[in-house]
Ligand SMILES: O=C(O)[C@H](CCc1ccccc1)CC1(C(=O)N[C@@H](Cc2c[nH]c3ccccc23)C(=O)O)CCCC1
Ligand SMILES: [Ca+2]
C-alpha cells in the first residue's frame with residue numbers, strides 16, 4: 630500500500646481537538662496513528678504490559694476516538710519538532726530512529742516510562758492520575774530519557790540519575806512552556822492547581838532545592854526523582870532569575886537556558902557525572918555559546934552557587 634500520509638483529527642485526554650499525521654491505506658481506510666514522516670507510531674497495549682507495543686491504533690477514518698493515543702502521538706510529534714527545529718536533532722538518536730509509544734499500559738497504572746526501547750503510558754486510577762499521555766511535559770520528559778541515553782547516557786542512580794531526571798524535567802518544562810510545573814495537566818484530575826513537581830519551587834512537592842538537603846539513601850535509585858529538584862532549581866533560576874539562599878541570579882530566559890543544558894548533555898556530561906561536573910559542564914556550555922564574561926555565564930555560576938554546588 631502506498632505510504633500515504635494525511636492529517637488525522639481527534640480529541641485529546643482533556644477533551645481538546647488535536648490534528649496529527651496519520652497513514653491511511655490507499656483505499657482511504659483504515660487509517661493508523663503512524664506518522665511516516667517523523668517515524669512515530671502509537672500503539673494500544675490493551676491494559677497489559679507483557680506483549681508490547683500492542684496493536685497499532687487504527688480507525689476506519691481520519692478521525693480517531695482514542696484520547697490517550699491522540700495525545701501520545703501529537704505530543705511525540707511536538708517534542709520531535711522541538712528537538713529538530715531548535716537543536717537540529719533528528720529524533721532521539723539523531724539518526725531518525727522510530728519512536729514507538731504504547732498507551733493503556735497495565736491496569737490503572739499510575740505512571741509512565743521510557744523502557745529503553747519505547748514510551749509507555751498508564752491510564753492512571755482516575756484519582757492520582759488521569760491518562761498520563763495527556764501532558765506534553767510528561768511526553769517530553771519520557772522522550773528526553775531516550776535522548777539522554779543516546780548522548781551523555783547519565784547512569785540512572787545517585788547524582789548522575791538525579792541529573793538524568795532533571796534534564797528530562799528541564800526539557801519537559803521548556804517544551805511545555807506555559808509554566809514551571811511538571812505533570813499538572815494529568816495529576817489529580819479532581820483537584821486543580823497542583824502538580825507532580827515544580828521547577829520554580831521544588832520543596833512545594835517535597836523536593837530539595839539545595840545540595841545540603843539532598844537525599845542520601847537507596848530508595849528510588851538513590852532518590853533520582855527527589856534530588857532532581859536541586860538541579861531543577863538551578864535551571865529555573867538561570868532562566869527566570871531570582872534570589873535563593875541570599876544569592877541573586879539575573880535570568881537569561883528559557884530559550885538560552887535549554888540551549889545550555891542541551892549542549893552540556895550532548896558535549897560535556899559523562900555517564901557518572903555528579904552535580905559538581907554538571908556545574909562545570911553548564912559553565913563550559915554557556916561560555917561556548919555566549920562568551921566567557923557573558924551575563925549567561927554569570928547566571929550559571931550564580932545559580933549553582935545558590936544551590937550549594939560551588
Ligand atoms: O520517567 C520517569 O522518570 C518516571 C518513570 C518511573 C518508572 C521507572 C521504572 C519503571 C517504571 C516506571 C515516570 C514519571 C515520574 O516522574 N514518576 C515518578 C513520580 C510518580 C509517578 N507516579 C507515581 C506513583 C507512585 C510513586 C511515585 C510516582 C516516580 O516514578 O517516582 C516521569 C514524569 C511523570 C511520570
Ligand atoms: Ca507543565
Ligand SMILES: [Zn+2]
Nearest residue numbers: 770774794797
Ligand atoms: Zn524520568
